[in-house]
Amino acid sequence: MSRAFYVTTPIYYVNADPHLGHAYGTSLADTLARYHRLAGEETYFLTGSDEHGEKIAEVAASEGTTPQSVADRYSNAFRETWETIGFSFDQFIRTTDPHHCDVVQTILQRIYDAGQIEFREYEGLYCVGCERFLTERDMEGGKCRDHEREPERQKESNYFFKMSEHFEWLAETLEARPDLIRPERYRNEVLGMLRDESGLGDLCISRPKTRLDWGIELPFDSNYVCYVWFDALINYLTGIGYPDGPNFEKYWASAEHVIGKDILKPHAVFWPCMLRAIGLPPYRHLDVTGFWNVEGRKLSKSLGNAVSPLALKERFGFDALRYFLLRDLAFGSDSDFTEAALVRRINADLANNLGNLVSRTLNMTARYAGGTVPEPGPTGPDEQAIAQLAATTAAQVDESVRRCEPHHALECIFALSDAVNRYLEEQAPWKIAKEQADGWEKRVATTLYTSCQALRSLALLLAPFLPETAPVLLERLGIPDALESARLPDDAARWDALAPGTPTQKGAALFPRIEIEKSN
């Protein structure tokens, strides 16, 4: 029985166009999905859009249009961008899909029947300008910060999910499963939230329609709609056919959510508690990413420095961009996106190291071996060392990907490429070919054979990270179908899979070097 793998991106809130941060999270999930597929696991990759809630209603009101049309516009922008880029998601879910709304209502009713939802009257300070209740933080000198007016004391009744009943269980679960939330610092943060109880209580899951009607109606009270987070999180279940889809159990048991650090609390606290109330086990991993700054500044709508993923794809190619994102951001930390750093990374790793290795290997194969993978002569310790390193690298990549450390996986892969460059330098087949001493042809053949095998390993290991480039490389190695039957990590460690006699093609530069521009 093959293993399963289920990965999700956050569902993107439809009040802005896709930017670098969205592209990063989706690239990570896409890479994980591709890796696990190549590892022979039944993989399901879900992304989508989160479309309910006040902010969308506000945007619609300000534009004089309907929330649905705002949601349609941005949801399409995300879906089309992701399709253009070529992400390998299996489904693009929308929280306004009728099926999703049905599932949300089913779950609400079930939790309600189980006594996990309570109707409570709430009295607080309501700001007419904000159209919401204020907390102390929203006020200064007794007035709303935004509107500088005194809020009114109002009563409102709402439904609350008795979330706090699950906190003890959640804390124990986090203690028992150190890799549930990773990197570890975010797990610690969540434990902190649970410990000091600052502000964390039961979760208000309703909004009266008099205030907000853009949401899913509560099945047990048509005067209310569901709080947007409660609705949104459930997409992760809807997407794989909850409650009775044939694959639901299989996928849910291997669920892995990729999120940004800004939405840690809903995913690390609300969601596990909700799942427990629903009667489901928690997800397997929550992978929390850091943020990208741009040229030293925070990514922000008001600064207008949001970087369009499509524009970057146009200029640099998506494989290169994605490589930079996954390589340069230590998983979990923040990092700075600069064009200078991007160009440096592309040139140093993709052009000089990998791309040039491909060029020189395939060029020499054409020149000294008639354009086919040569029949090797006897191998020595140098060849065995390369083969050994490929095997080690495959194992390291597997481990790193499973720990959600893409930067480390890539570091290992490029160390292999680096080692092959050095190996070539030591063997110097061009020199041997020139001197033509006894048996020179066999020696050159052995060297080129070894390099070609290494390129094959590199292409397989890179396939999840560079989905456009890896197939090109495999094609040049004369094995265009290699990915169809490949199994990572073991196949990347095989050293006999590229048969002598296989025709190779030199081709153009895989990643042309980018010359320094004075654009900024």
Place this chain on the structure above:
RNA sequence: GGCGGUGUAGCUCAGUCGGUUAGAGCGGCGGCUUCAUAAGCCGUAGGUCGGCAGUUCGAGUCUGCCCACCGCUACCA
């Protein structure tokens, strides 16, 4: 304020259970080489491991205090 994190070569960062001369990549500099994308390879950088004190035979690696920056505590990936 509270909780947490970070501070290691010019830049980005690794540094497991404390132990010989503190590492990598990039950049810079010098040399070699020409199969290759002016790419590659070799050598080099002498950094008080934020500061002070302590524990120890011995601390970047543990303890305390201090300084700086950052995150969370408030539904922007």
